[in-house]
Amino acid sequence: MGRPWYVGYFEGRDWLRNIDYTQEDIKKVLEAAWDLKRKFKSRIPTPYLKGRTLFMLFYNRSLRTRNSFEAGIHQLGGHAHFLSPDDVYTPTLPEDMVPYQTEAISDVARVLSRYGDAIAIRIYGDPAKWIIGRGHRIVEEFAKWATVPVLNMEDDLYHPFQALADIMTALEVMPKIRGKKFVVSYAYSGGLKPLAVPQSVALIAAMFGADVVIAHPPGFELMDDIIKKVKELADQYGGSLTITNNMEEAFEGAHFVYPKAWSPKKFFPPFNSTVDKEGAKAYQSKFKNWIVTMDLLEKAGKPYYMHCGPADRGQEVTDEVLDKYEKSLYFEEAENRLHVQKAVMAMVMGSKYEEYE
Ligand code: CP
Numbered sequence: 001m002g003r004p005w006y007v008g009y010f011e012g013r014d015w016l017r018n019i020d021y022t023q024e025d026i027k028k029v030l031e032a033a034w035d036l037k038r039k040f041k042s043r044i045p046t047p048y049l050k051g052r053t054l055f056m057l058f059y060n061r062s063l064r065t066r067n068s069f070e071a072g073i074h075q076l077g078g079h080a081h082f083l084s085p086d087d088v089y090t091p092t093l094p095e096d097m098v099p100y101q102t103e104a105i106s107d108v109a110r111v112l113s114r115y116g117d118a119i120a121i122r123i124y125g126d127p128a129k130w131i132i133g134r135g136h137r138i139v140e141e142f143a144k145w146a147t148v149p150v151l152n153m154e155d156d157l158y159h160p161f162q163a164l165a166d167i168m169t170a171l172e173v174m175p176k177i178r179g180k181k182f183v184v185s186y187a188y189s190g191g192l193k194p195l196a197v198p199q200s201v202a203l204i205a206a207m208f209g210a211d212v213v214i215a216h217p218p219g220f221e222l223m224d225d226i227i228k229k230v231k232e233l234a235d236q237y238g239g240s241l242t243i244t245n246n247m248e249e250a251f252e253g254a255h256f257v258y259p260k261a262w263s264p265k266k267f268f269p270p271f272n273s274t275v276d277k278e279g280a281k282a283y284q285s286k287f288k289n290w291i292v293t294m295d296l297l298e299k300a301g302k303p304y305y306m307h308c309g310p311a312d313r314g315q316e317v318t319d320e321v322l323d324k325y326e327k328s329l330y331f332e333e334a335e336n337r338l339h340v341q342k343a344v345m346a347m348v349m350g351s352k353y354e355e356y357e
Pocket residue numbers: 061062063064065066154162308309310
């Protein structure tokens with residue numbers, strides 16, 4: 001069996017943020033993902049990571065991420081170890097160590113590197129103490145010490161694999177994104193969700209030259225450095241950036257809308273001296289009218305509807321949109337998580353020199 005060009009293409013590299021890679025690199029990932037998708041649908045074997053092990057450390061819940069990574073590495077001939085932070089000595093930053101309950105990330109990363117071939121981590125919200133940026137710092141700490149690739153399965157700032165799946169999905173229905181209106185919008189939820197998805201989606205849409213519109217109520221601003229980077233990428237790739245506080249206006253004439261909840265950062269450190277989850281929820285509850293309905297989509301001119309999942313039915317979006325809207329990409333995005341993650345795993349965990357039987 002021949003080895004496809006993408007196996008080992010980024011051998012040994014981490015995947016923490018898509019902006020650590022160029023647009024050309026991301027296009028290579030998508031090319032690999034489409035090859036793997038075709039082979040998956042045709043049941044063509046893809047044993048490119050035979051005998052490889054992926055450690056998956058989840059500090060938070062997951063349906064899509066866990067199962068797409070786990071199924072994906074299996075389909076590539078390897079296997080996944082699921083690690084709950086409560087079942088091991090919780091991997092922890094130096095300032096939070098508790099004897100015999102926690103273990104330094106620097107040590108955990110080096111031990112796991114001796115047993116397997118990559119370490120994947122998800123951490124945001126409560127396990128990151130709601131200190132914005134702390135989840136990302138933990139992922140970076142793993143990357144600093146591991147001698148195998150580290151994959152970011154979502155921290156409090158970035159969700160790179162979600163954004164890869166999203167751009168893949170958008171390109172499948174509209175092969176050229178440049179100059180298309182791509183709206184990343186707040187939508188109400190009673191829960192507290194991180195900034196990772198809207199930030200990562202806005203970045204990748206700008207990287208593909210979209211006219212990015214970010215819509216949210218006052219108080220839901222994304223991080224300043226992310227907005228700066230979105231603007232830079234939009235300028236570089238022929239797109240634009242607009243920010244508005246009006247959902248309906250943002251949707252008007254859009255090609256894609258990506259409405260989902262995130263939390264108002266002013267209630268959390270370092271933007272607040274304390275973590276104020278109740279304050280954040282009370283503030284959010286003023287914006288229950290930020291819900292996606294069939295009527296809103298029809299008035300906007302029927303854009304493609306996108307959401308990373310899980311969508312909060314009756315809050316972020318109506319049942320009717322999720323179940324009946326003909327331009328919903330909700331399940332396509334979920335599926336493409338599998339294909340982009342297999343592509344990146346083959347690229348960073350594979351070897352250019354290995355032959356297959
Ligand atoms: N979109 C996403 O990451 O889904 P899960 O939380 O189910 O993994």
